[in-house]
Amino acid sequence: MMYEYDTFVTFDRILSFAGIPIFAKHKCNSKKWLLFQIFNFFLAFLTFVFTSGFVLSNLSNLELCIQGACVWTTGVIMFISLGVCLVFRLQFRSFLEEIIFNDSLLEMPFINGVLQLKFGNGKLGELKKSVINSRETLFRLTRVLLKTYIASLGVCATLYLCGPIYLMCIRNDKSLRLLAFDMWFPWGLENFAVYVASFVFHAYVGYLCCIAFAGLQSTLVLLVGQIIRQLKILTFILSNMDDLIKELVGERGDKWQRECTTLLTQCVDHFVKTKRFANRLNAICQPFYLSVILVAMMLMAVCSVKIAISDKLSPDTVKYYIHEICNILIVLMLCSLGQQVENECEQLEMAVTDKWYIYNSKHRVCVRIFKMALSQRMPIYIFGSITLSLPTFTWFIRTGMSFFTLVMSVLEE
Numbered sequence: 001m002m003y004e005y006d007t008f009v010t011f012d013r014i015l016s017f018a019g020i021p022i023f024a025k026h027k028c029n030s031k032k033w034l035l036f037q038i039f040n041f042f043l044a045f046l047t048f049v050f051t052s053g054f055v056l057s058n059l060s061n062l063e064l065c066i067q068g069a070c071v072w073t074t075g076v077i078m079f080i081s082l083g084v085c086l087v088f089r090l091q092f093r094s095f096l097e098e099i100i101f102n103d104s105l106l107e108m109p110f111i112n113g114v115l116q117l118k119f120g121n122g123k124l125g126e127l128k129k130s131v132i133n134s135r136e137t138l139f140r141l142t143r144v145l146l147k148t149y150i151a152s153l154g155v156c157a158t159l160y161l162c163g164p165i166y167l168m169c170i171r172n173d174k175s176l177r178l179l180a181f182d183m184w185f186p187w188g189l190e191n192f193a194v195y196v197a198s199f200v201f202h203a204y205v206g207y208l209c210c211i212a213f214a215g216l217q218s219t220l221v222l223l224v225g226q227i228i229r230q231l232k233i234l235t236f237i238l239s240n241m242d243d244l245i246k247e248l249v250g251e252r253g254d255k256w257q258r259e260c261t262t263l264l265t266q267c268v269d270h271f272v273k274t275k276r277f278a279n280r281l282n283a284i285c286q287p288f289y290l291s292v293i294l295v296a297m298m299l300m301a302v303c304s305v306k307i308a309i310s311d312k313l314s315p316d317t318v319k320y321y322i323h324e325i326c327n328i329l330i331v332l333m334l335c336s337l338g339q340q341v342e343n344e345c346e347q348l349e350m351a352v353t354d355k356w357y358i359y360n361s362k363h364r365v366c367v368r369i370f371k372m373a374l375s376q377r378m379p380i381y382i383f384g385s386i387t388l389s390l391p392t393f394t395w396f397i398r399t400g401m402s403f404f405t406l407v408m409s410v411l412e413e
Contacts, residue, residue, distance in 0.1 A: 007139040008101075011222075014150060015215040018208055020085045022093045022219070034089075040208060041086050044079040047205045051075040053184030062411060063309060066302050068182035070323065073299035078209040080291050081216045088284050092219065099226050099277060105131060105233060107273075108266045123243045130236060134229045142225060146218040152326055153210035159319035161203055166315075180206060216288075217330060223281060224337045224380070230274050231344035234267050238351040242358065252358075261363045268370050271348075278341075278378045289334060289382040296327045297396055301403035303327075308408060331396055338380040338388025345377040 012023040019037035021027030051072040058064040085092070098104065106112050114128050164178030177189040180202040189195040237244065245259045246252065303324035310317045352370050359367070380388040 007143045018211040041082045044082045047075040048079040050183035069302040071181045081212045142222045149214040156322040157206040235348045235351045297400045300400040304404045335393035339390045349374040
């Protein structure tokens with residue numbers, strides 16, 4: 001379908017700039033693209049080293065250290081994002097083939113049969129529209145999210161890059177060597193050619209960070225969004241199983257009972273497959289979720305401190321507003337996804353026991369087994385028993401503000 005093609009092309013074009021070719025099979029197996037991906041990861045490593053060097057070399061100057069920490073935290077996130085994409089590139093490609101390129105809902109014979117029906121009335125028609133429209137909505141919204149994400153981060157990076165250029169133009173000082181990001185370099189910038197090369201490095205890694213972070217985040221949204229979509233479809237089927245089967249076979253009877261039990265068995269099998277997929281995805285992404293939340297919490301605090309000690313309406317301060325807001329929204333998006341998975345599992349558990357009393361004993365045994373499996377849910381863990389959820393986002397905001405208050409009290413002293 002056209003909307004699927006547009007989404008895949010958009011993701012492929014954007015991620016290819018960062019050397020992440022998981023949306024194109026011919027690129028995924030290419031050694032040239034692998035070398036390009038390794039090259040970008042090496043640049044991310046250099047960015048981490050240079051930003052760390054700046055922070056460590058300015059520990060005696062707390063204000064300058066805080067300013068450098070705003071860039072350092074972003075460099076850490078870029079380094080981790082590109083590292084995850086490089087180390088688990090084959091697994092991500094496998095995830096996309098399993099649940100995105102091929103709609104795993106079609107593995108259920110009942111849904112496959114419903115999609116082939118020509119009429120569109122009743123619950124069967126509603127289910128058919130839900131399967132088709134939910135996939136289209138997921139792809140369209142994820143494509144819009146990726147473009148918006150790239151645009152927002154791109155504005156922030158551009159502000160960082162334009163600031164030093166503007167200052168050098170208005171000061172007319174040819175010996176002035178300002179850079180976009182606070183980094184420590186093992187070389188001097190007196191030579192203009194070396195300065196230009198360093199500035200180009202800043203520009204490249206700045207936009208590389210935008211693409212890598214936004215691309216990985218949007219890919220995770222696409223994968224987790226597909227899990228949420230499948231849970232919604234299962235909930236609809238279980239909530240309306242009686243009506244769905246009656247529309248196929250007529251009134252209740254032995255055949256109706258057999259078809260209901262068969263459909264319940266298919267739902268159990270598909271839930272188990274979905275849960276296994278979610279567990280495999282979470283096993284890879286759990287360290288990423290934890291590091292992003294911790295680093296974003298520090299970034300929120302240091303950006304708030306930088307804004308508090310600067311001129312609130314100066315053009316240079318605007319970039320810190322955007323920087324902080326983008327990272328807060330990133331964590332909110334991740335926590336909202338985890339909370340939505342939890343909510344859909346809860347709705348599915350309630351749907352399983354809906355009208356359980358109208359079925360025979362064999363069907364009720366399957367219901368009890370399914371309910372036991374659903375009681376464990378499929379939470380997205382980030383560390384120990386801590387999950388991605390809205391309470392975690394609340395903890396993130398409170399901890400970040402506590403760190404901000406601590407740093408401000410140290411500065412005041």
